[in-house]
Amino acid sequence: MQFFGGSEISPSPPTPTTTTGNNAHMIYIFNRNGVCLLYREWNRPLHTLNPQQDHKLMFGLLFSLKSLASKMDPTSADKGNLGVPQLPGQGCSFHSFRTNTYKLSFMETPSGIKFILVTNPRTSDLRETLKYIYNLYVEYVAKNPLYTPGTPMR
Amino acid sequence: MDTNDSLRVASLWHSMHAISQQLSPTTGCSEIELLEADTFDLHIFQSLTGTKLFVVCEPGTQHMEALLKVIYELYTDYVLNNPFYETKIPIRCELFDINLTQAIQKDRVALLGR
Numbered sequence: 001m002q003f004f005g006g007s008e009i010s011p012s013p014p015t016p017t018t019t020t021g022n023n024a025h026m027i028y029i030f031n032r033n034g035v036c037l038l039y040r041e042w043n044r045p046l047h048t049l050n051p052q053q054d055h056k057l058m059f060g061l062l063f064s065l066k067s068l069a070s071k072m073d074p075t076s077a078d079k080g081n082l083g084v085p086q087l088p089g090q091g092c093s094f095h096s097f098r099t100n101t102y103k104l105s106f107m108e109t110p111s112g113i114k115f116i117l118v119t120n121p122r123t124s125d126l127r128e129t130l131k132y133i134y135n136l137y138v139e140y141v142a143k144n145p146l147y148t149p150g151t152p153m154r
Numbered sequence: 155m156d157t158n159d160s161l162r163v164a165s166l167w168h169s170m171h172a173i174s175q176q177l178s179p180t181t182g183c184s185e186i187e188l189l190e191a192d193t194f195d196l197h198i199f200q201s202l203t204g205t206k207l208f209v210v211c212e213p214g215t216q217h218m219e220a221l222l223k224v225i226y227e228l229y230t231d232y233v234l235n236n237p238f239y240e241t242k243i244p245i246r247c248e249l250f251d252i253n254l255t256q257a258i259q260k261d262r263v264a265l266l267g268r
Contacts, residue, residue: 025179025180026179041179043179044179044180045179045180045181046178046179046180046181048176048177049176054177057173057176057177058177060173061170061173061174061177064166064169064170065170065189068163068166068167068170069189069191069196071159071163072163072194072196072210073191073193073194074193074194074210075193075194092191092192092193092194093191093192094189094190094191094192095190095191095192096189096190097174097186097188097189097190098186098187098188098190099174099175099178099183099184099185099186099187100182100183100184100185100187101178101179101180101181101182101183101184102178102179102180102183104174118177118179
């Protein structure tokens with residue numbers, strides 16, 4: 001991935017598990033309002049929708065999955081209905097799902113920034129990788145004085 | 155979780171299933187098999203007829219696919235072969251419930267024994 005080019009200030013990247021060529025298919029980063037801040041693809045043979053619809057669908061899917069996960073959570077007491085927006089960090093949130101062709105890993109920060117990584121299905125837990133990407137984001141994007149929050153990153 | 159919530163979850167799942175197929179980077183995506191959250195894992199099994207079985211378990215439980223297949227067999231044996239069962243109503247079959255709890259107990263014992 002193009003992010004992993006040696007930089008001294010960032011923490012060291014986690015060791016990759018299976019490195020037969022490129023693991024990741026796509027990456028999305030959304031902010032709290034659903035604006036897609038970053039979308040990169042490395043390996044996507046199939047495009048079903050134009051990019052705008054794709055981003056909207058992805059955001060909507062994650063929103064619904066999060067509320068579904070907090071509703072189906074067996075450990076906590078009964079909470080609000082489906083469709084009530086959950087604050088980041090409140091309730092139980094899912095961190096990945098897998099189909100037979102891809103695995104989607106998800107992380108939400110307390111500020112509402114969502115990181116999504118779509119990889120091949122055999123990938124192991126990618127939460128450390130997502131945390132590393134978040135650190136890169138903080139380092140280079142959030143601290144950039146020329147960056148206005150809420151706009152796509154360059 | 156009462157019946158209304160189950161219906162809501164089911165319809166929500168149906169749409170999300172379709173959306174996840176649209177978003178697949180490659181062709182041939184069939185269904186979501188596993189959803190991992192912080193406190194639970196959700197395993198899904200879809201039969202050829204479209205019946206979906208959902209199992210919520212502890213994070214990191216192994217061999218859930220085998221359990222799902224066993225439950226599906228129980229479903230076909232007791233529910234579908236029951237002449238008084240009509241489709242699309244909730245299942246109220248005592249034999250199915252008994253065998254289901256037995257299968258889960260066996261699975262739990264097997265897991266703890268390992």
